[in-house]
Amino acid sequence: MLHYTGIAANGGIVIGPAYHYNRSLLVAEDRMLEPDEVAPQLEQFEYAVARSKGELEKISALAEHKAGKQGSAIFEAQSMMLADTYVLDTIRRRIRDEKKSAAFIVDSEYNIHQHFLQTSENPLLRERADDVEDIKQRLLRHLLEKQKWISKLDHPAIVVAEFMTPADAILFSRQELLGFATDGGGATSHVAILARSLGLPAIVGLRGAAAHIETNDILILDGDLGELFVTPDDDTLARYRERLMEIQSKKKIVAAKGKETEFPPETIDGKKIVVNMNMELISDEAIAEAESMSKIKSKPVRGLGLLRTEHFLSEYDEIPSETDQTRIYSDLANRFYPAPITIRTFDIGGDKFIGGGFREKNPFLGWRGIRISLDQPETHIEQLRAILRASARQNVKLLLPMITTVDELEKVMHYLDEAKQELRQNGEAFDENIPLGVMIEVPAAALHAPAFATRCDFLSIGTNDLTQYTLAVDRGNEFVAHLFDELHPAVLRLIAMSVRAAHARKKPVSLCGEMAGKPIALPFIIGMGIDEISVAPNRVQMISGLIRKLKYSETKLLVRKVLEESQTIPELKQTLFRFLHKRNLVEDFLTPVEIEMIEGYGK
């Protein structure tokens, strides 16, 4: 039995076989093809070449636009290397002659060239070996990804990986999954967020565990404590089976209690807080789940507080056409009508926009979110038109990510007017007064909130990015992830400033991000007077339940106390903890790990 401890990313216990997913090394299996596989393999190879070429052209054009001829030279060279007919013909011939998979031949053929370059005495040429590697990986990605996964998982399993991208996690979500365990990532990495929205137990930051786990090893994943047991002994298994039984009987009791009859939930003293849902994942299952959660007495009332449109990119592999976007957004708006849905324009990093080969030194401070949209006005206007069409029944709000300057907001307003004008001319229906909101997720936006609140219709505070940018902590970097904490006094101050700025101008404020789903933070959120929160669908019941047990007047006092007195994170958490403790809410709403950690501060 091996035992590892990582960061508990989502609670729950699961026992099951492992599936070791190896993303970092795309290596092709050495396997003989059946005679009827040769032609499809050749076809796949041509497809991979075409896709890779398209990606490189995009990157090259972008690099030239951004960095001039010099900047695009490297991608141009890669394009030429990819278009090397001598090499491509050799690969085609070898697939036919050797009857091995396209991926295997690609791997082997480029390795030969790479080896020559790596052993060169000329440092410039040694660097070129990296270009060959890039090309190889790009082709392999198109040849191996997706098919590889989908063909492999034929029974429910716990996915174990060194590293996983959000796109990987989404692919996995289509399978019968039991949980996630990854070496990398912090508690708020994308994998952790996705695990929470899928309601799957997950441990991240396991540093070095994945290498010791093989597919079909039996695992116990304890997402409450962040503990992973590999091929557990009989005692451990028995202990966990007993705990699972206990949990299941408890769940039934909670489910019986948790039926909601009123929306929105209100505090004891009558303050209403709208609790909506984040859509992290846009799969049929996720939409169906959200739809059922939306309904109270068979009417949809609970809306989507945040629809992350960038996830369509993972689904479609590229930006969907205006027609597709119109169809997707309108369909969602209709399914939830009359409940509102908030559609956020693409919040992507440059890597997702132009394929895997585009790397920035500092992506979080780089080309992403609204910056990409404003640099690609045509794509942006297409999205705005699609969102506007979906707003015809007046239940759609428009939200902009990564806004840092008023200038950016004004540019979008200009494009929005343009898009409206076009739809008007075509006689297409849309909401003339579609509410336009700005995400407060960069400290600059929070500090400058009055200017934004004056110009737009609502503010939406994204606590994940606001925390990351305020504390200068990359939440996906396991070396610093422990420094990421929304309950830092500085972050709460920025949130409070934004709320005040909005309310002074009679504009509503919503809050999305992990913090909204955390019971420990909820009294503070309510006390600030936030109008709407948006949480993962599986947190809706719990958070609504807690709202009904709080008094708004008391939470307002709590906010004052926290902002005036709390100097450190432990002090602040203890104050929040004591607030819940006095009201006997700790046992029902906090996890054992949270309780243990906060009680530990006092000692």
Next chain:
Amino acid sequence: MIVRTVKVLNRAGMHTRPAAAIVKLASEFSSDFYINKDGFQINGKSIIGVMTLAAAQGSTLELTFEGADEAAMADAMADYFAKGFDEM
């Protein structure tokens, strides 16, 4: 068949940019084009091949041309080498 012996003159050697230019120039002709160095022979119309030759400043290469336009191709190529790939 025409055989020419050339030298790499520029300081950086036959790195990506010149390799790309050589292949581009070669693709304008229909003749077969091979580069020989230290007993290695690579296809001169393959950029990866040309790069893997790792020809540093001062290396001597043997170029062979065979086909309908071999004479014009040999002249153009020898000329490009003589100019140090426009990097001098």
